[in-house]
Amino acid sequence: MSVLIVGSTALDSIFTPKGKRPRLLGGSASHASVAASFFSPVHLVGVVGDDFPQAYLNLYRRHGINLEGLQIEPGKTFHWAGEYEVNMNNRRTLKTELGVFEKFSPELPESMRNVRFVLLANIAPSLQHRVLDQMRKPRFVIADTMDLWLNIAKDDLLRLLRRIDALVLNDSEARLLTGDDNVISAVEKIHRLGPRHVIVKKGEHGSFLSSHRGFFLAPAFPLKKLVDPTGAGDSFVGGLIGYLASRPGPIEANLRGAIIYGTAVASFCCEGFGLERTTAINRKAIDQRVKLLERLVRF
Amino acid sequence: MSVLIVGSTALDSIFTPKGKRPRLLGGSASHASVAASFFSPVHLVGVVGDDFPQAYLNLYRRHGINLEGLQIEPGKTFHWAGEYEVNMNNRRTLKTELGVFEKFSPELPESMRNVRFVLLANIAPSLQHRVLDQMRKPRFVIADTMDLWLNIAKDDLLRLLRRIDALVLNDSEARLLTGDDNVISAVEKIHRLGPRHVIVKKGEHGSFLSSHRGFFLAPAFPLKKLVDPTGAGDSFVGGLIGYLASRPGPIEANLRGAIIYGTAVASFCCEGFGLERTTAINRKAIDQRVKLLERLVRF
Numbered sequence: 001m002s003v004l005i006v007g008s009t010a011l012d013s014i015f016t017p018k019g020k021r022p023r024l025l026g027g028s029a030s031h032a033s034v035a036a037s038f039f040s041p042v043h044l045v046g047v048v049g050d051d052f053p054q055a056y057l058n059l060y061r062r063h064g065i066n067l068e069g070l071q072i073e074p075g076k077t078f079h080w081a082g083e084y085e086v087n088m089n090n091r092r093t094l095k096t097e098l099g100v101f102e103k104f105s106p107e108l109p110e111s112m113r114n115v116r117f118v119l120l121a122n123i124a125p126s127l128q129h130r131v132l133d134q135m136r137k138p139r140f141v142i143a144d145t146m147d148l149w150l151n152i153a154k155d156d157l158l159r160l161l162r163r164i165d166a167l168v169l170n171d172s173e174a175r176l177l178t179g180d181d182n183v184i185s186a187v188e189k190i191h192r193l194g195p196r197h198v199i200v201k202k203g204e205h206g207s208f209l210s211s212h213r214g215f216f217l218a219p220a221f222p223l224k225k226l227v228d229p230t231g232a233g234d235s236f237v238g239g240l241i242g243y244l245a246s247r248p249g250p251i252e253a254n255l256r257g258a259i260i261y262g263t264a265v266a267s268f269c270c271e272g273f274g275l276e277r278t279t280a281i282n283r284k285a286i287d288q289r290v291k292l293l294e295r296l297v298r299f
Numbered sequence: 300m301s302v303l304i305v306g307s308t309a310l311d312s313i314f315t316p317k318g319k320r321p322r323l324l325g326g327s328a329s330h331a332s333v334a335a336s337f338f339s340p341v342h343l344v345g346v347v348g349d350d351f352p353q354a355y356l357n358l359y360r361r362h363g364i365n366l367e368g369l370q371i372e373p374g375k376t377f378h379w380a381g382e383y384e385v386n387m388n389n390r391r392t393l394k395t396e397l398g399v400f401e402k403f404s405p406e407l408p409e410s411m412r413n414v415r416f417v418l419l420a421n422i423a424p425s426l427q428h429r430v431l432d433q434m435r436k437p438r439f440v441i442a443d444t445m446d447l448w449l450n451i452a453k454d455d456l457l458r459l460l461r462r463i464d465a466l467v468l469n470d471s472e473a474r475l476l477t478g479d480d481n482v483i484s485a486v487e488k489i490h491r492l493g494p495r496h497v498i499v500k501k502g503e504h505g506s507f508l509s510s511h512r513g514f515f516l517a518p519a520f521p522l523k524k525l526v527d528p529t530g531a532g533d534s535f536v537g538g539l540i541g542y543l544a545s546r547p548g549p550i551e552a553n554l555r556g557a558i559i560y561g562t563a564v565a566s567f568c569c570e571g572f573g574l575e576r577t578t579a580i581n582r583k584a585i586d587q588r589v590k591l592l593e594r595l596v597r598f
Binding site: 086087181182183184185188202204205206208214215216217218219222223224225226256257259260294295296297298299 | 385386480481482483484487501503504505507513514515516517518521522523524525555556558559593594595596597598
């Protein structure tokens with residue numbers, strides 16, 4: 001089955017202790033779409049300016065990503081610049097230039113409204129709503145978010161939680177959303193807000209899934225060299241939904257595997273700047289890393 | 300097989316957001332010995348003062364712990380008081396009264412010098428050396444440590460690393476010991492300092508083992524209510540060595556299981572103050588939690 005992915009499409013200027021790169025292809029939807037493309041056909045919904053490099057459009061196309069829903073508007077592409085601290089766990093934003101993203105309103109081509117698997121990658125909850133308003137009968141909707149929306153658009157986000165099947169967020173966001181310092185009981189509170197699946201990302205410490213079947217604890221892939229974690233969370237959820245859409249059988253039976261596949265793609269993402277490494281791998285490399293992960297947790 | 304455990308035997312006064320308890324039975328050797336006792340006979344080596352409550356000696360004995368190596372000296376038992384912050388990840392020491400511990404020098408009864416499994420629980424590296432000097436032919440020696448010894452007794456600790464089979468430490472200590480910010484490459488450096496097995500504790504994020512067989516990533520048991528994490532690390536390594544000593548076959552084949560058993564015992568430890576909860580469980584409860592852990596990571 002194919003996947004619809006809506007989110008930001010941006011140019012990222014990244015500074016890390018390992019080096020710097022200006023104006024890489026970035027944004028939540030870019031990372032998620034490339035990650036999902038290893039498993040399923042992807043329809044991308046987003047907006048870029050008329051300065052958007054042709055090379056990046058070609059990159060999407062090489063991954064078979066359908067760009068019918070990518071608006072190209074007069075003006076500048078969303079540009080983000082950020083700098084990571086030595087341990088790469090913290091980063092600060094140096095610059096945010098919204099450009100054409102400021103007036104973005106996702107418009108789904110008719111052909112995309114029947115897609116069954118939907119990823120609302122990290123953008124404003126009001127835009128995530130706008131996508132769902134246009135979908136006919138999605139089978140599985142997963143949404144990502146970030147602390148910014150918890151702070152400035154909490155009501156929109158709370159309304160969204162009642163419309164989705166799964167929420168992905170990191171542990172500090174789970175605490176922020178619920179005011180509960182224990183992430184395990186925080187997740188119980190998130191279930192009561194709507195989503196029947198809650199996936200908590202913990203960076204180098206892996207992730208976990210909570211659902212009516214209980215918990216699933218997923219490791220992170222141990223990386224000796226972290227080059228740039230930008231987009232790792234987007235790659236994780238992109239790989240997850242892409243794998244899920246590729247599998248027969250009930251969602252519940254495939255979700256654990258999907259999290260492990262997302263974990264594997266995210267680990268590659270961290271090994272290069274922007275999408276450098278992710279675009280250099282193939283399905284076989286991902287499968288090998290999943291096998292390694294299996295061996296790493298077996299006892 | 301039986302296990303020799305040397306470490307601190309103390310009275311702990313503990314303040315947490317969930318309450319306070321004065322003068323509980325504590326110390327690295329107390330927690331580790333009770334944890335190990337669920338799997339193997341334990342010989343405890345330590346020192347207490349003549350103020351040490353009879354009830355605590357009885358507690359050790361109820362767990363079948365051999366106290367021949369527990370010195371009872373005139374003076375006061377080591378007393379530690381500490382306070383946890385709201386999230387329980389950070390604590391500060393309110394009081395440290397060494398008492399009879401100040402002049403402690405472990406003396407092993409003749410019968411204990413042939414024990415094959417040795418846990419050097421957290422005490423000064425010079426005392427850990429003194430124990431090894433008296434052992435005849437240990438099969439497996441595992442040492443725990445803490446940031447204090449990295450700061451004030453690093454040379455002793457580095458010499459110790461060449462005498463042990465396995466080192467247990469937490470992730471911040473691994474960084475401190477090696478000066479390497481990436482815990483995965485830090486562990487490689489620790490191998491070069493001596494121990495062929497390195498086990499890194501990450502609290503609520505689980506633990507991992509590095510050895511010539513590669514990595515093993517172990518989860519933590521997800522706890523909704525954390526009451527008091529004091530002694531969790533000691534319970535982890537105590538359960539680990541106790542289980543290991545109880546198993547036939549090569550160490551390498553049992554180490555992953557041992558880490559999971561240690562994880563299970565440590566999770567109970569966190570559910571009560573001091574040893575309250577750990578002393579209220581049995582082997583069956585531990586086995587059940589290990590089964591749960593298996594289900595939590597399976598995909």
